Amino acid sequence: MSKEKQTIHDFDINIIYEYFSNTERQGPGNTEETLKALSFITGLTEKSKIADIGCGTGGQTMTLGKNTPCEIIGIDVWEDFVHKFNLNSASHNLQDRVKGIVGNMEKLPFHEEELDLIWSEGSIYNIGFERGLNEWRKFLKIGGYIVITENTWFSEERPTEIQEFWQKAYSEIDTIPNKVAQMAKAGFLPIATYILPEAIWTDYYSNQALNIDTFLKKHKGNKTAEDFASSQRYEAELYTKYKEYYGYMFYIGKRIK
Ligand code: SAH
Numbered sequence: 001m002s003k004e005k006q007t008i009h010d011f012d013i014n015i016i017y018e019y020f021s022n023t024e025r026q027g028p029g030n031t032e033e034t035l036k037a038l039s040f041i042t043g044l045t046e047k048s049k050i051a052d053i054g055c056g057t058g059g060q061t062m063t064l065g066k067n068t069p070c071e072i073i074g075i076d077v078w079e080d081f082v083h084k085f086n087l088n089s090a091s092h093n094l095q096d097r098v099k100g101i102v103g104n105m106e107k108l109p110f111h112e113e114e115l116d117l118i119w120s121e122g123s124i125y126n127i128g129f130e131r132g133l134n135e136w137r138k139f140l141k142i143g144g145y146i147v148i149t150e151n152t153w154f155s156e157e158r159p160t161e162i163q164e165f166w167q168k169a170y171s172e173i174d175t176i177p178n179k180v181a182q183m184a185k186a187g188f189l190p191i192a193t194y195i196l197p198e199a200i201w202t203d204y205y206s207n208q209a210l211n212i213d214t215f216l217k218k219h220k221g222n223k224t225a226e227d228f229a230s231s232q233r234y235e236a237e238l239y240t241k242y243k244e245y246y247g248y249m250f251y252i253g254k255r256i257k
Contacts, residue, residue, distance in 0.1 A: 012224045017078055019215050019228070026056035026081070027122020028204045028248050029149060033196055034063045034121070037147050040192050040252050041117060044068050048116035051075060051139070053105050053132075054123020058085035058098075064119060065089070065098040074100040075108065105132065110139040118146045122248070125151065128172050129179065133186035133253075140255045146188060149196065152176055152249045162242040179251060188253030196248040205236035 020026045044050075046069040052061045055074030065072055074085050085100030092098075103109055105120075105127050118140055124132040129150050140146065151166070153175045166173045174182075180190050212229045219225035 015219060015222070015225055016228055017080060019211065021057060021080055021084060022211055022214075023207050024057070025059040025122075025204070027149070028196060028200045029060055029121045030200060030203070031060075031063050033200065033250070034060045035067060037192075037250050037252060038064065038067060041145050041147070043143075044070050044116060046070065049073070049114060050117040050119060051108070051110065051115050053108070053118060053120040053136070054126060055085060055100060056081050056123075058088045058100060060119070060121050061085065061098060061100075062088055062092050062094065065092065065094040070097070070116070072098045074098070075103040075105065076100065077102065077104050106135075108136065108139060112138045113141045113144075115139050116141055116144045118144070120147070121149045124148050125170050125172070129174075130172070130182050130186065133183060133188065137187050137255055142255055142257070144255050145191070146251075146253045146255070148251045149248050150179065150251060151246060152179055153246050154195075155245055158245040159242065162238060162245055165238055166246065173246070176249065179249070183251055183253050187255060187257045189256045190251070191254050192250065192252040194250055196250065198243060198247070201239055201243070201247065205239065208232055208236065 048068070048070040050064060050068070050070050050072045052064065052072060052074045055061050055076050058074050061072060061074045074082070076082050076085070079102050082100040082102050086095070089095045089098045089100065105123070118136055120132070127135070133146070136146065151170060151173050153173060156175060176193060180193055183190050212232060216225060216229050
């Protein structure tokens with residue numbers, strides 16, 4: 001890649017990240033759903049350690065911090081998000097035990113069996129569901145838990161338009177029974193699997209819509225910004241049209257081997 005191209009590329013990524021850093025959450029989810037998932041996890045004490053992988057600015061991590069006594073490490077590849085995460089943690093007075101670090105989910109900086117809980121909302125798709133489960137398992141103690149959200153098909157068959165869109169955007173999208181089987185195959189006892197309410201997506205997209213207008217005003221005439229905004233709008237339209245066929249699910253598992 002030429003230097004010039006690289007610079008343009010970096011700039012593109014920068015404005016896309018800037019767009020997402022203006023929302024409390026960078027993926028679909030909310031406090032209530034994070035707490036519901038947390039209610040399945042037992043045995044956490046002040047000695048327990050949690051990693052929140054692909055934590056973004058830490059919306060869900062602060063919920064974990066306020067509702068557990070544990071040490072929590074948030075990891076994200078994007079430095080600006082981690083910076084916001086740490087400001088967020090300080091503003092909740094959690095800075096002594098909830099810390100954000102820059103890191104890559106493909107190369108996590110933990111020892112084997114160091115963690116009691118791995119949390120990852122709206123992020124595992126970056127490495128792929130199966131690869132993530134298989135590679136992250138070793139960092140959990142036996143008996144430790146993993147909590148993940150993942151885009152999932154609700155039915156065996158779906159209209160071509162939505163099938164093709166997600167096949168291209170995230171080819172690992174699969175049905176609930178297949179995802180649960182992958183979890184079991186990776187060495188986890190499936191503890192709970194449930195669908196995030198529809199409102200999570202509609203709220204997510206309506207917050208995005210407000211954001212899109214401000215974003216487009218700021219980057220008026222910038223093609224990357226315009227293309228990105230229209231791709232976000234298209235994804236939101238598809239969701240409205242096809243929401244009975246797919247959505248985000250929580251998958252909760254326990255390491256058993
Ligand atoms: N968990 C947050 C953010 C989800 S958005 C929430 O639910 O609101 C997905 C996040 O994954 C982004 O913050 C992005 O920067 C991060 N990410 C993408 N690739 C990554 C990688 N390879 N390693 C670590 N984080 C990554």
